[in-house]
Amino acid sequence: MGATKTDLFTKKQNEIAAMAKAIAHPARIAILQQLLKTNACVCGSLVEDLGLAQATISQHLKELKNVGLIHGTVEGTSVCYCINTKTWKQYQQLFADLFIDITDSQNCC
Amino acid sequence: MGATKTDLFTKKQNEIAAMAKAIAHPARIAILQQLLKTNACVCGSLVEDLGLAQATISQHLKELKNVGLIHGTVEGTSVCYCINTKTWKQYQQLFADLFIDITDSQNCC
């Protein structure tokens, strides 16, 4: 017990859940918004901006990297992060597909 | 430690994260898709469909109810669940806003 029973669900369902989990934390939302806003790679300045410890930020960045939403390139001692446009568009599409248009008539109770 | 430091983030960021968390589990995705597909309220038959224990399904339904994505009405001994159209549209809008269009030129590294 305790672990999600992924074998009961379709590959797609597990995939959607994993993608949602990646953005299911305010720090990761904040990181993504910061990357969108500054357009460029803010790298380590995210630590000052967010107010979390360096180790914690690094952990969140790793998760975002794992699902491919961002990628980082080493620049000297610092690392530059930015949105992965391709994956970003996939997320856009996936959530649009999930929250498909629904008519009020479908509502039954 | 261990708990999310919500006070560090904006209300909106916490809200988005909470919404994402609500759909960050394959069972809840499966429930929503089933409700969309059958159009009507499948109620307790979700238990047979998904293969999880009744208590577990009930718990997931409760979470979906908590964020307002579904609502249930008692019909005799059974309970009829369906999508909450209003909240559904809010989710649709919120994720569309988050995954805003991005141009490849914004990509810097």
Added chain:
DNA sequence: TCGCTTGATTGCAATATTACGATTGATATT
């Protein structure tokens, strides 16, 4: 009323997540 069915709740065990201090590895700078 008495059972039967349905679904919510409780209590518990297993696992996952969040957060951070401390350390490590890599690259600049002096």
Added chain:
DNA sequence: AATATCAATCGTAATATTGCAATCAAGCGA
């Protein structure tokens, strides 16, 4: 080479989530 800086990783503690058996509560039919 010695030192400083940045970010990843390790180890650990606290908290959250997942899942289920068992129980509870409400409505229905005989």
